[in-house]
Amino acid sequence: MKDVVSRCPIEETMRVLSGRWPTLLLYYLKDGTKRFSDLRRDNPTVSHRILALELRKLEEAGIVRRTAHAGYPLRVDYDLTAPGLKLVPLIDALGDWWEDTEDDLTGRVSSTAETKLVKAA
Template sequence: MNLRVKELTGGLPVSVNSECCASRGILEHVTSRWAVLVLAVLLDGTHRFSELRRAVGGVSEKMLAQTLQTLEQDGLVHREAHAVIPPRVDYTLTPLGEEAARQVWALARWAESRVPEVLAARAAHAEAKAARADG
């Protein structure tokens, strides 16, 4: 472990399986439902808050604001406020954010492509559970 990593982690192990590893919080942030979708939209380039809200169906203003703030704190999203009237704020991915976005977007695309299999598995599981309850 290099000196900077040791300093930032307090010497704790950097392993997602370790209970106290900071990577768990990072993983939680980038894999939340809204973060995955926001990161995916930002892969297309810079967007304003209202554009993100329209692009990410079902997200409330509050959740979008919280998600963007978390992603900004983690260094994944850059927020640029322009001193104009009306106020304008643009959001873009940082290089770190682009890397994370590509990873979670691949998982999201996999989920889209496997909807039929997952729904079939759920139905089969429900049928088997109902059969066990009846028998």
């Protein structure tokens, strides 16, 4: 019997992608191999602690591959695995969706949310 990790694949995926950084890191890594310091430069608002934790989470999820070069100033490369690469277009699609949705939202009249009130007969 296979280990029962969880029932819902969507839930599992979101467990990995949830949060501010995972999709952003995927976005920056899709260009190719990056080092820790590169990723820090890419988004300066993430703390090194969180970046390390997020990268490890992505590594454990099998999305990111970590390559440590032994030696001097300690160099570590990160790049996407095959599953990680397959994830990129899906994330891009979410971005495209937002751009479509944005138009729909600006087309609304009510400032925030529209709550329809239906009078019962």
